[in-house]
Amino acid sequence: MAQNTPDGRTRDTDHRAPTTGTGRPTSRDVARAAGVSQATVSLVLGDKWRGRVSERTADTVRDTARALGYRPNLAARNLRLGHTRTALLVVPALTNEFFARVHTGAAAIAAEHGFGVVIYPSPDGTGPARDPFASARTALDGVIASSMATEALTAFRGTDLPLVMLDSDPTDRTAAAHVNLDIGDGIRQTAHHLLDLGHRRILHLASAISSWTFDVRAQTLADTLNPVPDATLHTIRAPFDIDTARAATEHALTTQHPRPTAIVCDGDILAAGACKAVRRLGLGIPEDISVTGFDDLTLATAVEPELTTVRLPAEHVGRRGMSALLAILDGRPPAEGDLPVELIVRGSTAPAPNPEP
Template identity: 65%
Template sequence: MSNAIPPRPTSRDVAQHAGVSQATVSLVLGDRWRGRVSPARAEAVRAAARELGYRPNLAARTLRLGRSRTALVVVPALTNEFFARVHAGAARVAAEDDVGVVLYPSPQGVGPARDPFASASATLDGVLASSMAAEALAALSGGGLPLVMLDSEPHGGAAATVNPDIAAGMRLVTAHLLGLGHRRFAHLAADVDSWTFRVRARVLAEELATVPGAEIVRTERAPISVAGGLGAAGRLLADAGPHRPTALVCDDDMLAVGACKAARRRGLRVPEDLSVTGFDDLTVATAVEPELTTVSLPGEELGAAGMRALLAVLAGHARGTTVLPVALSRRGSSAPPPAAP
């Protein structure tokens, strides 16, 4: 039996397998095929490359382009399911373009992180970052790297911005609860000073101000966790007295799950006595009973669209702000308010 290592597939092998020229293989795998190669032929080339296990010689390509073909993805922490989805989407698109991804999570979830690079600008081509991890960029700010921000203030100094439509999401929640008849609201706000949560608070207040009799009776801030939601909602419900809210709007599904636990511990039924809504549509939203009414954010597509924007910027194409649609998932945690005694 021979122990010889089989030869590594070449671009010529891919071209022969797909029935195209080597120039076509170069165009397709270099993502320069649009307008020059048909979509069907491009897919045939990609399929041949996958079947043969072909990978371009990235070291040689780096020497030709003068770039490392490596992007930094900055998120608060992958222990958060939403940011795990963001990373998955970004990594998938990067892999399609043979770009490496370096993950840069903040150790505390949100806040500054130690710079792992002696010289980031010499190691990386660009940065894709969430606004919740913006402080972690401080160590890299002097490198002059192209930056694409996710879920961030548009035109905030980044080369491009990709956002889920957070304002639309909060409008959907508010309209849903108002339509059910709720007028006394409480807001369980994430204890994070970032653009996305400021938008949620602003839009909630603006929407309720347009409806006579509707009000936010109390806002309670909490760390984004089930325990944070449990503690904050417990304080809110304990101190509410006769003006207890009938609807509790939570900035995150983890907060909403904690709020549901707090309500039950005080003898309140969800949704008969208190409607609770979340944000993000994480797996936990359908793992609890009743299932959460929540805003579905396209986490994986957010990461994918952000990486596409970064690759476009690196290729010299201008990108502004991309806004991704969101949807409201109506489930069992929201219902009409209890009748007045």
């Protein structure tokens, strides 16, 4: 059975896969069934057809390939083109929801361009992150590192792999591009919210991890509170672990006099630990102590009262990071500018008890 093709020739419309030596349809089979050349099949399935063949012909080739069950030999094509169409996403942990969302965003953009994303954890974000491949240069087209200390990425330095760093020190010139959130603005929004509620005795439950993003939070909080004459700030540190954060907060609340009226936490996980500490001491949230988080994880609305926290557009970070890598690979400048963040006010904050005059 035959019919005319978009370019006026006839083609076989029986889309059953032809018999080949491997039993699998080839690009030659697709070309024969679609009534076009193998070069046209290659252009269409390689997404390089625009301006070279008509949209109607491209649709015909795609429909024919789909009907035949044809899958291109990506390994052979990538070897021929000299790239793997694979990016490595390095994160501090696989269990943190923020990094899962970053991966979701990066993978979505990657899929639109025929790329894959391999995710790889480097504990605590300080590393060192070992090269998970025999040779990253031969296995990857680029690396995206999220919230990692620069010294953790030594395994990928000294190669010509482009490196895109997310939520990291923008002065690090070894990265080809940076994608940052406006972390400082998030802390400023939090501090002004608490100051407006009359809080002056602030406890900062900071991350025990030393990295740019947490250094910015600490410095910005101190800079915001310092000009306020009656404001005091005390900082304690804890790993991103609820029980350790609870213990550190309990110790601080029982040893500091007068007691803090608000706790600013570097993350929602730390905030969950702080909330447990407050309750174990028989105090109320927010009537005795207000608590704030950072990230706006699902956890923020699972606790009671729900957590006032800074919402970070994690998926957007991943999308921007993958887009930056693709731009670099194409020789284009990546987008610039920090991504905005937003303070989400919920039930864990309220006016300070017995505010000072």
